[in-house]
Amino acid sequence: MLVRYIIIGAGAVGGSIGGRLYESGHEVVLVARGAHHEALRDRGLTLRTPDGVLTLRVPVVDRPEALELREDDVLVLSVKTQDTAAALDAWAPSAGHLPLVCAQNAVENERLALRRFRHVYGMCVWLPSTYLEPGEITAPAGPLTGMLHLGRAPHGTDDTAPRIAADLEKSHFLAPVVPDVMRWKYAKLLANLGNAIRALTGPPAGDADLALRTRAFAEGVAVLDAAGIPYASEAEQAEERGDRVDIRPVAGSPYLGGSTWQSLARGTGSTEADYLNGEIVLLGREHGVPTPVNETLQRLTNAAAREQRPPGSVTITELTAAAEALDVGSGR
Numbered sequence: 001m002l003v004r005y006i007i008i009g010a011g012a013v014g015g016s017i018g019g020r021l022y023e024s025g026h027e028v029v030l031v032a033r034g035a036h037h038e039a040l041r042d043r044g045l046t047l048r049t050p051d052g053v054l055t056l057r058v059p060v061v062d063r064p065e066a067l068e069l070r071e072d073d074v075l076v077l078s079v080k081t082q083d084t085a086a087a088l089d090a091w092a093p094s095a096g097h098l099p100l101v102c103a104q105n106a107v108e109n110e111r112l113a114l115r116r117f118r119h120v121y122g123m124c125v126w127l128p129s130t131y132l133e134p135g136e137i138t139a140p141a142g143p144l145t146g147m148l149h150l151g152r153a154p155h156g157t158d159d160t161a162p163r164i165a166a167d168l169e170k171s172h173f174l175a176p177v178v179p180d181v182m183r184w185k186y187a188k189l190l191a192n193l194g195n196a197i198r199a200l201t202g203p204p205a206g207d208a209d210l211a212l213r214t215r216a217f218a219e220g221v222a223v224l225d226a227a228g229i230p231y232a233s234e235a236e237q238a239e240e241r242g243d244r245v246d247i248r249p250v251a252g253s254p255y256l257g258g259s260t261w262q263s264l265a266r267g268t269g270s271t272e273a274d275y276l277n278g279e280i281v282l283l284g285r286e287h288g289v290p291t292p293v294n295e296t297l298q299r300l301t302n303a304a305a306r307e308q309r310p311p312g313s314v315t316i317t318e319l320t321a322a323a324e325a326l327d328v329g330s331g332r
Contacts (some may be wrong), residue, residue: 001168005032006067006075006095009058010040010089012129012262013103014078015137019047019175020145022058024171030069037062039135046135050142050248058298064091074099074164076123077113080259081106084113092116099160102153105192105259106275107185110153121161124149126237128247128255132265138253145172151181160170184302186231190220192276195260196297199271200238200304201319202312209316212323214294220280226287244257257311260301267308273301290325 003026006175007018010030022045032040047054061067075098079087084104096117102109103123113120130138130195139145150165153156161177168175178184194213201209208231224231247255256265263271277294284291298324304313 002027002072003163004029004070004073004281006069006073007169008075008077009057009079009083009092010036011078011258012093012131012137013125015045015075015131016047016127016129016145016150017078017103017148017168018058018175019045019054019056019113019137020139020171021167022056026167027170028058030058031067032060035129035134037108043135043139045137046175047140048136048250048253049145050250052142053251064094068115069095069098071098074160075111076101076103076290077267078103079189080104080263080270081109081272082270084258087110088112088116093316099164099165101150103148104189105272107182107189107279108275110182110185115151119160122151122181124183124188126188127247128239128258130253130255130257130262132262136316138250138255140247140250140253140255141245142248143172144174147174147241147245149176149178149181151178151186153236154182155180174241174249176240178221179262180230183230184232184237185238186224186229187233188190189276189279190217190224190231192239192258192272193217193220193280193294193297194300195258196271196273196277197316197319198257199260199264199311199312200297200300201316206318208320212293212316214324216280218278219284219289221289223280223283223289223291225288226289227281227283261311263281264301264304264309265310267310269308270303271301271305273298273305290327294324296323296326 010032044057100117101121165175192217275299280294
């Protein structure tokens, strides 16, 4: 079955997935807003990879009304979690019967989507990529661009998931179909808990940086264990990924930081902290597990985004002290 992919949110992840699908011959429409939409419309998508620079004239629209939907469409939602509700509001009235793939970090998107869409698929996105300038995406991993576990949400598989995965596998991705996709997404949630540290403090700062990352991760593990939520182990993820998705040099485009770092760098005014560190804080409160490090990261990252401070505005010493103060204040 031929499929047209509608990429809702053509930023770092969406632009990489859409660009690679289009490059390999699949029909793709990108959805973007503002200056990014204008750049994609006027100049095409510039996709930088370790193998070179691609200029791809992918069709682009800025809203659902600009596109005539078809029954063979698959929607790929790749906006940040804080923007998911607005995207679902825009697309569900005309497309709620179509398959929707949540190609996003965090674990809340699928629940939000299931309220509005009949066929929802989770995607665990392991795809290093950067979007800082309109129309330009850097995807520095190789030999494959990313690892994208795919399955129905909240669990199971069907005939559609393997078809999507097969298209991704032909487009420079590793795309395993799994019946427990949320187990992989919770593992990725744990891996993303340190994103805020890099965004707030800049490049890793030795032992203090590692210690804070270790504490944030340990809180996440304790919370998921207390909640009885399964997650793939680090060893399982590493074995699956192998040496097929390694960050490599891209000429003129150093890899500077993940999604939270990029949100601060672009001055977007918001980050995913409420749905990454904040997810651990929420579950910790529900199950009686203290989470002072993740609570501190959530609070300070939100403040940096709200005040439009650039990455690196907090020292690792200040960040550690803030977490320690909250830990003491909690009575531990």
